[in-house]
Amino acid sequence: MPYQVVYVKDKHTKLFIPGPTEVRKEIIDAMNEWMFGHRSPTMTDLFTTIVEDTKKFLDTNNHVIILSASGTLFMESTVMELVDDSVLCSTCGSFSQRHADIAERLGKDVDRLEYEWGKAVKPEDVREALEKKDYDAFTCVMNETSTGIRNPLDEIGEVLEDFPDTMFIVDAISALGGDYIDIESCGIDAIFTSVQKAFAMPPGLAVCVVSDEAYQRSQETDAGAWYAGFKRNIDYYKKKGQTHCTPAISLMLAYREQMKHMLEEGHKARSDRHKEMAEYTQKWALEHLDMFPEKGYWSQTVSTIKNTRGLNIEELRQTINKDYDMLFSNGYGSKLKEKTFRIGHMGDHTLGDVKALTDAIEDVAGL
Numbered sequence: 001m002p003y004q005v006v007y008v009k010d011k012h013t014k015l016f017i018p019g020p021t022e023v024r025k026e027i028i029d030a031m032n033e034w035m036f037g038h039r040s041p042t043m044t045d046l047f048t049t050i051v052e053d054t055k056k057f058l059d060t061n062n063h064v065i066i067l068s069a070s071g072t073l074f075m076e077s078t079v080m081e082l083v084d085d086s087v088l089c090s091t092c093g094s095f096s097q098r099h100a101d102i103a104e105r106l107g108k109d110v111d112r113l114e115y116e117w118g119k120a121v122k123p124e125d126v127r128e129a130l131e132k133k134d135y136d137a138f139t140c141v142m143n144e145t146s147t148g149i150r151n152p153l154d155e156i157g158e159v160l161e162d163f164p165d166t167m168f169i170v171d172a173i174s175a176l177g178g179d180y181i182d183i184e185s186c187g188i189d190a191i192f193t194s195v196q197k198a199f200a201m202p203p204g205l206a207v208c209v210v211s212d213e214a215y216q217r218s219q220e221t222d223a224g225a226w227y228a229g230f231k232r233n234i235d236y237y238k239k240k241g242q243t244h245c246t247p248a249i250s251l252m253l254a255y256r257e258q259m260k261h262m263l264e265e266g267h268k269a270r271s272d273r274h275k276e277m278a279e280y281t282q283k284w285a286l287e288h289l290d291m292f293p294e295k296g297y298w299s300q301t302v303s304t305i306k307n308t309r310g311l312n313i314e315e316l317r318q319t320i321n322k323d324y325d326m327l328f329s330n331g332y333g334s335k336l337k338e339k340t341f342r343i344g345h346m347g348d349h350t351l352g353d354v355k356a357l358t359d360a361i362e363d364v365a366g367l
């Protein structure tokens with residue numbers, strides 16, 4: 001019988017999985033309000049506050065779209081909106097592969113710049129591929145959650161500068177808010193996240209930051225997106241300060257509360273806290289086991305640790321969940337399960353929280 005993590009109602013298990021991550025009680029409580037109409041002034045106030053606060057937090061003048069959905073919606077719509085014919089998709093794990101799969105499913109001409117799982121995307125390879133053929137867009141994952149790789153987006157952005165007709169699309173689902181990125185200086189045309197990751201909110205909302213160039217390009221493509229269409233969302237916001245369809249109002253209440261906290265902490269300081277947690281976890285992993293991803297490209301939000309001691313990871317997870325009320329993740333999918341495990345140190349966790357988890361792992365595994 002395989003081990004299974006059991007969820008018990010009203011029992012608080014601290015989440016160190018790479019999303020959904022731990023959400024503070026104040027944020028959950030902020031959702032406890034009576035409903036109001038999505039065309040009311042109350043909604044306009046709520047929605048304009050969360051959009052403008054997000055721009056402020058990310059220090060961007062680009063457009064911000066917030067929709068009721070998970071981030072995968074924007075994997076699909078960025079391709080629909082920005083790719084007429086061909087797209088170059090860099091792949092280095094499950095999620096970056098998903099972006100390429102979606103583009104193929106949408107009937108685009110997809111070329112893959114493929115890397116072995118655990119390896120990072122290299123700027124020089126991106127340049128070589130872009131020099132060979134004209135692409136409408138290039139996709140890259142900022143943080144490959146399946147392997148714990150952090151791609152060098154600054155350097156990749158420099159390469160993209162030499163290919164101004166190629167839109168730069170970034171999946172930052174497990175990074176944004178936990179790993180500093182200057183969206184405009186990197187020349188990113190569309191970057192998106194899901195709020196249950198480093199934003200530390202309950203799942204159900206997705207955020208996409210769109211450049212003016214991408215907004216223009218989306219109007220030139222033959223078949224764009226409707227629900228997550230850039231023009232529809234951005235124009236509706238400009239005109240009415242609302243979403244074009246009924247949004248998940250309760251989640252937006254949580255968003256408003258959490259954004260106050262994120263603005264107070266600041267984008268850079270939040271990133272520094274994540275860096276501190278990541279460096280601690282990496283050092284701990286090297287002392288007791290090993291890191292899985294390529295050196296020099298270790299994620300700031302999720303550490304993928306190599307199981308060099310033949311530990312029974314699922315049993316370890318189960319025991320720590322039961323006895324310590326904390327939960328971390330096994331390795332991703334059949335490729336990495338049991339061979340690796342993942343500690344998500346994203347959102348509002350502190351170094352002390354992560355130390356409590358590694359202490360528990362040491363106790364139970366006898367490290």
Ligand SMILES: Cc1ncc(COP(=O)(O)O)c(C=O)c1O
Nearest residue numbers: 070071072095143145173174194
């Ligand atoms: C890098 C990355 N992309 C995409 C996704 C899919 O996100 P969602 O389930 O919020 O659509 C995930 C989820 O873990 C992710 O980590």
